[in-house]
Amino acid sequence: MLNYFKNFIITFLVVLAVYQTNKLWFEDFSSHNFFYTVFRDNLSQGSAGEIKNELEYIAVNNGSNRFVLYRDNADIDGIKQNLIKLAETAVIKSEPQIYDSFDLGEMLSGRSAVLHYGFMLSGDIFSAMYDTDSNKRIPEFDSIAIKDMGADGFKVLFFGSDSSEGALYELESYSGSGDIKNIVDSARQSVEEVYYVSSVLSGYDVFRGNEFIPTWAGEAYYGSIISTNPVSESDSVSAAGIDSFVNGYFENPVLKWTSMDDNVYIFSDESTVVKYYPEGVMEYASYSGQNGGTDFETGLAAAESFLEYEPTLKNDYYLAGFDYDADRIIYYFDYKINNLPLRLSEPMKEKLGMKSFIEVTVDGRRISKYKRYLKDYSNTVKDPIYTRKSFLEAIDNGLSVLKGEKINSLSLSYLETGDENIPLCYVANIDGRYYSEAAY
Numbered sequence: 409m410l411n412y413f414k415n416f417i418i419t420f421l422v423v424l425a426v427y428q429t430n431k432l433w434f435e436d437f438s439s440h441n442f443f444y445t446v447f448r449d450n451l452s453q454g455s456a457g458e459i460k461n462e463l464e465y466i467a468v469n470n471g472s473n474r475f476v477l478y479r480d481n482a483d484i485d486g487i488k489q490n491l492i493k494l495a496e497t498a499v500i501k502s503e504p505q506i507y508d509s510f511d512l513g514e515m516l517s518g519r520s521a522v523l524h525y526g527f528m529l530s531g532d533i534f535s536a537m538y539d540t541d542s543n544k545r546i547p548e549f550d551s552i553a554i555k556d557m558g559a560d561g562f563k564v565l566f567f568g569s570d571s572s573e574g575a576l577y578e579l580e581s582y583s584g585s586g587d588i589k590n591i592v593d594s595a596r597q598s599v600e601e602v603y604y605v606s607s608v609l610s611g612y613d614v615f616r617g618n619e620f621i622p623t624w625a626g627e628a629y630y631g632s633i634i635s636t637n638p639v640s641e642s643d644s645v646s647a648a649g650i651d652s653f654v655n656g657y658f659e660n661p662v663l664k665w666t667s668m669d670d671n672v673y674i675f676s677d678e679s680t681v682v683k684y685y686p687e688g689v690m691e692y693a694s695y696s697g698q699n700g701g702t703d704f705e706t707g708l709a710a711a712e713s714f715l716e717y718e719p720t721l722k723n724d725y726y727l728a729g730f731d732y733d734a735d736r737i738i739y740y741f742d743y744k745i746n747n748l749p750l751r752l753s754e755p756m757k758e759k760l761g762m763k764s765f766i767e768v769t770v771d772g773r774r775i776s777k778y779k780r781y782l783k784d785y786s787n788t789v790k791d792p793i794y795t796r797k798s799f800l801e802a803i804d805n806g807l808s809v810l811k812g813e814k815i816n817s818l819s820l821s822y823l824e825t826g827d828e829n830i831p832l833c834y835v836a837n838i839d840g841r842y843y844s845e846a847a848y
Contacts, residue, residue: 563579
C-alpha cells in the first residue's frame with residue numbers, strides 16, 4: 409500500500425511538471441494573465457453575497473449634528489453590515505408608513521446614520537442584493553436613514569435624496585443595538601478640521617432634498633492628485649506597453665492577432681477583442697457563449713467579481729449607476745480618493761463616450777464588455793491644495809444660473825478634465841445639467 413501511494417505521488421508530480429512546462433512554453437504567466445483564468449473559471453459562481461462596492465458613502469451623526477462621511481471602502485465595509493442588518497430587520501418585523509412628504513430633519517437630527525447609494529433602487533432590488541426576505545413595498549430610494557431613539561428603539565427611513573417620498577419603519581427593540589451605538593459613538597473620534605452638515609437641518613432651501621455640505625474652520629487642506637497611464641513610458645503611450653497590458657484578457661496571448669485601425673490598437677483571437685483608443689480608453693469584448701438575461705443583483709455580483717480580480721485596478725470604486733440594454737445590464741463605476749469622489753467632467757464624458765471611469769456589461773453571468781478610462785490616480789506630497797471657499801460662495805459665484813431652480817446634488821469632488829492637474833471642485837447637478845467651480 410505504501411509503494412502504491414509513493415508511485416501515485418511520483419506520477420502526479422511528473423504530470424504536473426509536464427503541464428507546467430507546457431504552460432510556461434505557450435503562455436505568459438504574468439499576474440495579469442492570471443486574471444483571465446480567474447474570471448473565466450470563477451465568475452459564474454458570483455452571488456449577491458459578494459456585492460461589496462455598492463455604496464457611495466455612509467454619513468454618521470453622533471448627536472452633535474456634525475456628520476462624518478465614510479467613503480473609503482475599507483471604512484464602509486467595517487460598518488455597513490451592521491447598519492444593513494438593522495434596516496433589514498426593521499422592514500421584516502414592522503409595517504411601513506408610506507409618506508408623500510416626511511420630516512427628514514427629524515430623522516437626521518441627533519444620533520443617526522445615512523447609507524447613500526449612487527443610484528436609485530427598489531425594495532425588490534434591495535432584498536435581492538442582500539439576500540433577505542424584506543421586499544415589502546418601498547418607494548424608489550437611494551438613501552436609508554437610521555435614527556437611534558434610545559430606549560424606544562430605532563427608526564429606519566428609505567427615501568430618495570431629492571424626493572419627498574419615503575417609507576418609514578419602526579423597530580422597538582433590536583439585539584444588535586450595541587453594535588449600532590458603537591458605530592455612532594466612534595464617529596466623534598473621526599471629526600477633525602472637516603466635517604459635514606445636513607442642508608435640511610441647516611435650513612438651506614436651495615436644495616431639492618438633503619445634501620451633506622463640507623464645513624471647516626479656516627482653511628481645509630486636501631492632497632493633490634496625480635494620474636498615470638499604466639501603458640505609457642516616459643509620458644507617451646507605448647505599443648509594447650499596450651501589448652503586454654492586454655495579455656491577461658486572452659487564454660493564450662501568444663496566439664492573439666494585432667492590428668491598428670485609425671490609431672486604434674486592436675488585439676483579438678477567435679472569441680475576444682481588446683481595443684485601446686487614442687483617448688486612453690481600453691475596451692474588452694467577448695463574443696463567445698453569450699448568455700442573455702440576468703437580474704440586477706446577479707449581474708452586479710458578476711461585475712464586482714470581475715473587477716475584484718482585475719490586478720491593474722488601483723483605486724477604490726463604487727457603483728454610480730446602471731442601464732438596461734436589451735437582455736444585458738451595464739454597470740457604471742466611479743472612483744473614490746482622499747475620502748472624496750473622483751468624477752469625469754461633462755466634456756470628458758463626451759470625449760470618451762463614457763458615463764463613468766468604468767463600464768461593465770453583463771450578459772447572463774458573463775462579462776461581454778468592459779470599458780475603462782485607463783488612468784490610475786494617487787496622492788502626491790507636492791503642494792497640498794487648500795480651500796477657504798464655502799459652498800455658499802460657490803453658489804453665489806458660479807451657480808448663479810439657478811434662476812429659481814433647486815439643486816439636485818452638490819459635492820466636493822476631484823474632477824478629471826483631461827488636463828495634467830486634477831482640480832478639486834464643487835460639482836452641482838441642476839435638473840440633469842452639471843456645473844463645476846474650483847473650490848480654492
